[in-house]
Amino acid sequence: MELQFLGTSSGTPSRARNVSGLALHAPGSKHWYLVDCGEGTQHRILRTNYSPMSLRAIFITHIHGDHCYGLPGLLASAGLLNRSEPLLIAGPPAVERFVRGVMESTELRLPYAVEFAHVAPGWAISSLPDFRVEVAELSHRVPSFAFTFVEKSIERRLDIGKLERDGIASGPGWGQLQRGEDIALPDCRVARSADYLLPGRRPRKLIVAGDNDTPSLLAAQAQDAHVLVHEATYTEDVLQKVGPGSQHSSARATAAFAEEAGIPNLVLTHFSPRYQPAGNGSPSMADIEAEARAAYQGSLFLASDLQRYTLDRHGVLAAVPLPNAS
Amino acid sequence: MELQFLGTSSGTPSRARNVSGLALHAPGSKHWYLVDCGEGTQHRILRTNYSPMSLRAIFITHIHGDHCYGLPGLLASAGLLNRSEPLLIAGPPAVERFVRGVMESTELRLPYAVEFAHVAPGWAISSLPDFRVEVAELSHRVPSFAFTFVEKSIERRLDIGKLERDGIASGPGWGQLQRGEDIALPDCRVARSADYLLPGRRPRKLIVAGDNDTPSLLAAQAQDAHVLVHEATYTEDVLQKVGPGSQHSSARATAAFAEEAGIPNLVLTHFSPRYQPAGNGSPSMADIEAEARAAYQGSLFLASDLQRYTLDRHGVLAAVPLPNAS
Structure with missing residues (x-):
């Protein structure tokens, strides 16, 4: 299984980080999946091996613009490529209102069908080729969800x-x-x-969470999960200054939850643009990392744009070296 | 006067070119102006000296997504910067429907006022600090306009x-x-x-046109204009293959109009992504350039992203050398 981050900034893009987007791909599959689609996601896709033509489904965690304003442009570009396969968009009902409203007001007509699934607590989908997908409801200023991806095709081995x-x-x-x-x-x-048939191995299980101020809401999903991708918008001190109204998590809160839940791999993302690259000023990404490391003993990663990770059959997550900065 | 292109691609972004956006700035002014705002315009702005805080007005030529899908994200980012100054958005009425619809469906609330002006034939605005702005109606699949910027503050010289x-x-x-x-x-x-008072010099006059298959619709505006920025989506041979339904102009048609109208500076933009950098395959930007040069004797420019141009008091347009590729 491969994950590739298309955007890792909170709220607004910076020169190094775009707003949220994450590509998922199962080994050998001709399809791929997208979680969140902030403005400029299609520009990031141009720098990957993925194409809007083979995108099977898009999952939107919540309706805030930094997680969905890239949808209309991505849909339009897939149309200009003459896509004909239907595309599934799963998210809170507001996502359909947003997309349909933009299509109508801007006279966007597509040569393929867009199918919407309205996500709510208890929602799941088993009909996609590579993953069974479930949701967990989170706590944010608007309805926000985590998507759990459970691998479908486990090799069968004969005794x-x-x-x-x-x-x-x-x-x-x-x-x-x-x-x-x-x-x-x-x-x-x-x-x-x-x-x-020998007993199958445990299917790989990955949680990708939307904005959320209460990581423990993921306790049930976290059982047997190999990877948690979760926001760490602020360090604890900045979160105290910003106040709880933002309804975001600190690096410490996210890391402490992953530790308690026993999740072996934690990928932090959705960083406030105020955090500078390490060595470049204060506050810095090094502060986020130090705070998370102090609370979490597992494999910790701080996502960056275009960074790829592989999750192997043993549940080991590894960063793929970047060929070149682009 | 300065122009800086933020996007020069038609329909969909490429790795080198974003979709439409053009920044305008009058010498000494603390404000700047934006014409069109395709997805990713705010990302391009991060690579200029401009800020969403000092943006005075946005002009949208027409409602197609490659000219306006960057609006919601730019408005949101200006809000996150705590902008308080009102912002004017002028364009066909569909632009207001689009922006208000997105704000409502995505719960986008801004700490400043967005004022809309509905552009129609005969519309003009004289209340902006740096330019008087007029429109001309063009011919495209949806209502499309050219904006003419006429410099307001001409130095007065005593005899x-x-x-x-x-x-x-x-x-x-x-x-x-x-x-x-x-x-x-x-x-x-x-x-x-x-x-x-000595007779004032002629105010600088710049036309920035939206998508248009009939450049001659600009004949009246072109009188005394120093610069025309106009699409040249295709070469003539490709336009013949694509067919007239796209309602775009070829490089030849645009150049022939500028020649006939006697406009001294012509900047072509909005190139189909099929045109490769010169020397990189066929069809290429060199084909666009050759076709335009054959029909136009004035100063010809093919815009590229982040390219800046200065228009001096004598009406001479010059490209500003780029410090570095970014």
């Missing part, structure tokens, strides 16, 4: 020793058993697939 | 020889005469300002 012990000869029948089909044996016995 | 011949001694009275005030002389004569 070869048992097959041999039971005298089932190798051949096309093994393939059928592996695909989940029962087979009739030459001696009229029936071999049931379920009896010869 | 010193005549003042001396008439025995009017230098002193504070000269300043009053220069400011347009009549003065009483010690000998009870009255000196009238109008009698001692």
